[in-house]
Amino acid sequence: MRTNVKLFGILGVFFLVVATVYGFWVNWSEWAGIPAIYAVGGLGLMIAAFLWLTDRKFGVGPDDDEDGEIAQYSGTYGSFAPWSWWPLGLGIASAALVLGLALGWWIFFVGVGLGVYFLVGWVFEYSKGDHAH
Template sequence: MKIQGRMFVWLAVFVLAMAIVYGVWSKEAAGTTALFMAFGLCIMIGFYLGFTASRVDAGAQDNKEADVADDAGEIGFFSPHSWQPLALGVGGALAFLGVAVGWWLLYFAAPIILIGLFGWVFEYYHGENRTQ
């Protein structure tokens, strides 16, 4: 993860330079703002990856002598049959449609988003003292 963190930090430096050059030459607010926001996102991802890499064991991608097989195996747990992303997608689509059609549509989108988010966060929570 250390390599990816550095890559995102260098990408952030590049995007910042391009945002400044673009802003000075074009004097266009939307593109300049988008580039500065992309800079912020790159910095956040780079900082997160660097921060996480300092707290976990070094992976095979951080070792220059590693083989491809050194990184094989289980990556993590992914929910195989969750309906919550569908609810979040429908709620998000309705929310963005509300921007185009009318803000009243957010009254229908917000509960769907909240139900999907609540369901996804607590999908595998069974209580603190619950027995199997």
């Protein structure tokens, strides 16, 4: 994990420097690429921070052990719903959002409504029904 922290930290700083150099190169007149490159740098630093905090919390993992075996990675990686339809609906809502930006605002607002509905359903999926905790 420490190697990943260093890798994403270096990539994040690299893209922040590249965005700044690019901004001076185009006289800060290009407003699509500059924020996008800054966003890539910020995302790299965000991943590095998450991995660093995870490393501090859990300590040395199997990927940091030079003599580690693949079997050390076994175990539970998360809890997933066995048959959840909420992500499919959220994907359709996202498609409606993008389609609404291209064709008409009324489609966009339908997508927002569907997105809120499916997102709330996905978040509270384990609160009722067969998989309630």
